Amino acid sequence: MSASGKTIIRTPIIRGYVTVGDRQVHYRRAGDGPPVVLLHQSPKSSAELTPHLRHLARRFTAVAIDRPGYGGSDPLGPGAPSVEGYVDALCDTLDALGIGPCPVYGSRTGAIEALAMTRRHPGRFTAVVIDGLPIMDDAMIERVRRESVDLVPRPDGGHLAWAWWRIRDRFLFFPWYDARLAARQDFDMASAEALHDLTMDVLCAGEWYASGPKAALSYRYLPDVEALDVPAAFICREDDHLYGHLDRLPPLPEGCWIERLPADDQLWLGRIESLLAGWSGQQPAPAAPKRFPNQTPKKPGAAGRVTRRYIDTNAGQLLVRRCGDDAGGGVPLLVVHDAAASSAQQEDLMTNLGAGRDVIAPDLPGCGDSDRGGPLTMDGYVEALLAVADSLGIGPFDLYGVGAGAHVAAALAARAVDRVRRLVLRGALILDSDRRAGLGGDFGAPIALRQDGAHLMTVWSMVRDMELFWPWYDRTRRAIRWSEPALDPNRLQTRLLDVLKQPDTWHCLGLAAYGFPLADVLPAVKAPTLVCAAPDDIGHSALEDVAALVAGAVPQDLPADAAGASACIAEFLDRT
Numbered sequence: 001m002s003a004s005g006k007t008i009i010r011t012p013i014i015r016g017y018v019t020v021g022d023r024q025v026h027y028r029r030a031g032d033g034p035p036v037v038l039l040h041q042s043p044k045s046s047a048e049l050t051p052h053l054r055h056l057a058r059r060f061t062a063v064a065i066d067r068p069g070y071g072g073s074d075p076l077g078p079g080a081p082s083v084e085g086y087v088d089a090l091c092d093t094l095d096a097l098g099i100g101p102c103p104v105y106g107s108r109t110g111a112i113e114a115l116a117m118t119r120r121h122p123g124r125f126t127a128v129v130i131d132g133l134p135i136m137d138d139a140m141i142e143r144v145r146r147e148s149v150d151l152v153p154r155p156d157g158g159h160l161a162w163a164w165w166r167i168r169d170r171f172l173f174f175p176w177y178d179a180r181l182a183a184r185q186d187f188d189m190a191s192a193e194a195l196h197d198l199t200m201d202v203l204c205a206g207e208w209y210a211s212g213p214k215a216a217l218s219y220r221y222l223p224d225v226e227a228l229d230v231p232a233a234f235i236c237r238e239d240d241h242l243y244g245h246l247d248r249l250p251p252l253p254e255g256c257w258i259e260r261l262p263a264d265d266q267l268w269l270g271r272i273e274s275l276l277a278g279w280s281g282q283q284p285a286p287a288a289p290k291r292f293p294n295q296t297p298k299k300p301g302a303a304g305r306v307t308r309r310y311i312d313t314n315a316g317q318l319l320v321r322r323c324g325d326d327a328g329g330g331v332p333l334l335v336v337h338d339a340a341a342s343s344a345q346q347e348d349l350m351t352n353l354g355a356g357r358d359v360i361a362p363d364l365p366g367c368g369d370s371d372r373g374g375p376l377t378m379d380g381y382v383e384a385l386l387a388v389a390d391s392l393g394i395g396p397f398d399l400y401g402v403g404a405g406a407h408v409a410a411a412l413a414a415r416a417v418d419r420v421r422r423l424v425l426r427g428a429l430i431l432d433s434d435r436r437a438g439l440g441g442d443f444g445a446p447i448a449l450r451q452d453g454a455h456l457m458t459v460w461s462m463v464r465d466m467e468l469f470w471p472w473y474d475r476t477r478r479a480i481r482w483s484e485p486a487l488d489p490n491r492l493q494t495r496l497l498d499v500l501k502q503p504d505t506w507h508c509l510g511l512a513a514y515g516f517p518l519a520d521v522l523p524a525v526k527a528p529t530l531v532c533a534a535p536d537d538i539g540h541s542a543l544e545d546v547a548a549l550v551a552g553a554v555p556q557d558l559p560a561d562a563a564g565a566s567a568c569i570a571e572f573l574d575r576t
Contacts, residue, residue, distance in 0.1 A: 014029045015027070016028075016310055017310070020089065023068065023074040024073070026046070026071050027046065027065045029063050031058065031060050034060055035062075035100075035102040036062050038052055038056075038104075040070075042216065043210070045071030045201050045204070046065060049064040052269065052272065055270075056269075056272075058273075059277060060277075067113075067212060068081065070205050070208065082215050084120065087120050088121075101125065103280055106128065107131045111130040111133045112219060115228075118227075118229070119224050119227055128230060130232060132236050132242040135222070135248040141217050144213065148213040148214050148217070149210060151205070152207070157457055160457060164453030171187060172184065173185060192450055196455075196500070200497070203497060225249065231256065232256040232257075234256070234258045235259045235260075235272075237261045306321050306322070308322075309322070311388055314373075314374060314383070315383070316374070318365065318370040318371065319362065319363040321360075322359065323354035324357055330357030332357065333353060333357055335361035336364070336400065337368075338402050338404050339403060340498065343368060344368060345498070346361045352563060353569065364408070366508050367509060372502065372504070376509070376512065378516050385412055386412070386416060395419070396418075397419060399412060399420045402427055403427045404514060407429075407518050408509075409424075410428065411516065413529075414521045414525050422529075422573055423529040424532065426533055426534075426537065428518065429538065430542050436516075446505070446506075447506065460492065460496055466495070481538070486536075518546075522550050523551070525550050525551075526551075530553070530556060531554070532565075533557070534557070534559065
């Protein structure tokens, strides 16, 4: 139960982070039996192994780890990654998780890494299930290497169509770049939801998208097959375009064999389970890794480093970013992000304010990388923030909210007057009832995923217009934002990903915040309050109106630059 006495809902698949050296590694974990490790293919993430995790959790502790640079894992250091580098990083991650020798399942490039591990780190894996090992001739390897180009965001959003059709064509042709009848595949097209999830893996990998395939294609792994000294099953489904590659395998060592499986999900997963069960032995399950405080470095430079972890709440698992520490004696600062966003967009602020104070920024429920559990209402968001503070053992804290997050912060400060020491409201808006009702009808709706990927450009246009109009959907002269537009494609890409990670609920925070009667709540705020906005903030024109409703509050213009704005906020928070 939480500190407030409420029952915590634990998701069947637990997401978490573990610190490995200077990197954070994201993983998914399910079950509580003997451990097995699952390795995903490139350019995907451990999300693709969700069916495996759910199935194997009945008798194992199944752990699926995001490869460096993919999913939620930090990339490796400078330079082009290699299979050897990935394998060594995996070994370090297993050590950090407390997972000893156990069986492993690997799919495609994940299978290549599992093979490499058996030779590079003998004894780490007790047996391997190799699913869909690609065995290509030199000409195809060279062609695939040339086609594996970096993903670079473009101002016109053209990279989104490129990524979508690159994924979609994988279900049409093998290899995907050979759009001829001879290469046509005899499969059903994937659903729009499945295509979206796969494309999101590509977009989230970003500049690291091509690293995994390039590393795998540069590594000669057939000698690893011939040198296997642990039991190994080479499997493939008959509906997999790599099914015929089983015939290309060299003679297998003793204790290794080939299995051709039918095109049936349950039979396929069941066979994987039975293979792993035969090799798992009686090893104990690894203990759940300690994520905080070990996740937050307590060493010089910690104030400039943002770390991540998941917290279990009554709204499910919430992702929390954290920066700095409490060594300087500062009061912890809780940061509430804007609508159509996540705490990722507050990392610059966090690093600027992290010297001498603990800065904590959760993704609200239904936003970013947090679960969608609990009511996506103002009360639900306030409850989630209090649950984060309770989970981290935080007493009194300072509170900062930006845009729609300022409305949530005000509601929290008015409700928990004994918890909030100082309050910063940046870019809050006072809207009359008619305007609130209008926003409720137009501000946003779930994103309808489409087979042709057109929803990607719809969202790109939306996040771009958020810099040009307020509200963004009113593209008339009266709604023009007369401020310098922040249209850097990498910045727009960050916001696009925040929306597309939660296509069903991305809009709920905006509806709850801007439909909330802020003017009725502000007089109940008792904490010293800074009402502020930079010239390009949407709420700049409302500074006087908002400040007039909070006792003792003074409106303040913030400098246009992030460092200057952060310095003003820090000066207010540091007052005694």
